[in-house]
Amino acid sequence: MQIEFYGATSGITGSCHILRANGETVLLDCGLIQGRREEMEKNRRPFPFSPGDISAVVLSHGHIDHSGRIPLLVKQGYQGPIYAQNATMELCDILLQDSAYLQERDAQYENKWRKRKGKPFIDPLYTVADAREALDNLVGLKYREKREILPGISIRFQDAGHILGSTSVEVWLNENGKQRKIVFSGDLGQYDTPILNDPAVIDEADHVIVESTYGNRRHRDRQNTIHEIGDIIREAAHQRGNLLIPAFSIGRSQEILYYLGENYDEWELGRWQVFLDSPMAIRASKVYWDYPHLYDEEATKLRKKIHEMPHLQNLKLTESPQESMAINRIKSGAIIISASGMCTGGRIVHHLKHNISRSGAHIMIVGYQANGTLGRALVDGKSPVRIHGDEYRVKAHIHTVGGLSAHADVDDLTRWLSSFRNSYPHVHVVHGEPESKRDFRDRLASDVGFKASVPEPGDVLEL
Structure with a gap:
């Protein structure tokens, strides 16, 4: 053996x-x-x-x-x-x-x-x-x-x-x-x-x-992390920018949507347009919905209460490339959850190109960023960064939220x-x-x- x-x-x-x-x-x-x-x-x-x-x-x-x-x-x-x-x-x-x-x-x-x-x-x-x-x-x-x-x-x-x-x-x-x-x-x-x-x-x-x-x-305390997310959303609203959340399609995207739904009123999310801009995350969210017997007690209660996961009246699921590109015409008031989680490819890279040099924009990093990735460069405070062969000065506010891993x-x-x-x-x-x-x-x-x-x-x- x-x-x-x-x-x-x-x-x-x-x-x-x-x-x-x-x-x-x-x-x-x-x-x-x-x-x-x-x-x-x-x-x-x-x-x-x-x-x-x-x-x-x-x-x-x-x-x-x-x-x-x-x-x-x-x-x-x-x-x-x-x-x-x-x-x-x-x-x-x-x-x-x-x-x-x-x-x-x-x-x-x-x-x-x-x-x-x-x-x-x-x-x-x-x-x-x-x-x-x-x-x-x-x-x-x-x-x-x-x-x-x-x-x-x-x-x-x-x-x-x-x-x-x-x-x-x-x-x-x-x-x-x-x-x-x-x-x-x-x-x-x-x-x-x-x-x-x-x-x-x-x-x-x-x-x-x-x-x-x-x-x-050690990760940051979970409740403090939730408060931090709320503060980031309020700061982005005050500065009239977009909030970009690079997130892994499986697991992290669903958890973020859960928190947004749970804190919809407290974080005044009705003023935002919320986009889940990842075909894979959209399909994975439907799989999550089909397995309620694997939820913990809290999520089970929420699911029974709101009949959806999450309850976001202003959530838009953008599956087509055309819908994704249209998001980039929005200069303010968009929360964009998109893959890939380390910013190594996918739709989030295009959103970064349109927002990373805007001083009112905010980027919330919510997962592990491996060495050599664009996400790691943002966490490390590097500027300029190279995207698709071009250099971009980082003027957006970068937030690393450590408790969501x-x-x-x-x-x-x-x-x-x-x-x-x-x-x-x-x-x-x-x-x-x-x-x-x-x-x-x-x-x-x-x-x-x-x-x-x-x-x-x-x-x-x-x-």
Whole structure:
């Protein structure tokens, strides 16, 4: 029995770990590497295994950094099942086809440049047809449903509280009369956040693979964060500017809409035009609406009360490119929620071009911004910034709202792991920047008493 640490060991994206037992090979996630161009080029490197030899894939949740290389895996010969929570299946139908469309579009742009330079053309990493073929392999499971997926290998999904359908995965490996239990955290959510339940308690494991995105940081108090959002909206109204909110289409957009609906009167949102300008976020919001049994108690009560999520009379869902472009004619009084969350592409980039040099405009950053992204440059106070090849002076007010992250902070991570005190597993810290992983490993050893390590890519652990 083995664990091989592969993706999200040298950074945050590209989650993928390999389990071997009874002659079978199981992948935990198969995510896309995101970030700088040179980082994304790693997606074209061969897998450290033959895709046709994989026995099963177990997907923790739908975010592309966890699911985005599954179409490539299928394209290269994988034909087996891909186990996912039922809501994750529906979100993947949106996310993987969108990712494939972007791969095709990016290859077209690249090949236009290559044609001018006399260079050979490239193929997209995968196509929409590849994504649809991969989606046919998805097998849905409910939370808390234990299933033997291969001889001697069983799994169970527990709610991770990160996005709809997100899971922590319990895996039981049995070989030659011996059993080992592995728990893969997936991405864990914060405790006491709206809409979703808290991460589920798991109290026993031999080994735990845990994320550490915020392994050395604490988020701002949730109630203070809500007050801060209200203050930003009031300030933008006073200065008669637009408010831009770059937000991830899955999870963050729905949470922001929830807060806007809950505080509609207090924040005087009737004076604004509110746009959800992301086709993917619009489709994902409908999926969220179809899974009320996965809501926490507060969101369940609100849904029953208002029959919508959220109740925003002035919310406009802009799906077409023409509707999106029309927003840029508005100089004042628009709240624009748009992807991508790190400002690396998508419609938010066009809105930034039209607003970033206006002194009355406000930009509210609500999620993690990786190094090398436009979002990170804004957070770091850089000016000018380059967008689509042109430089823009940053005159807009930049606000970093730290309490809205969909990721657990260091206290949340420690709280979740403390449930394992009865078994004191070996903890393997992944999915974080190097300093974050090291700091969290040291905290677990000194404050909790766990044996903890930070694996390197390609490390193999004999169980």
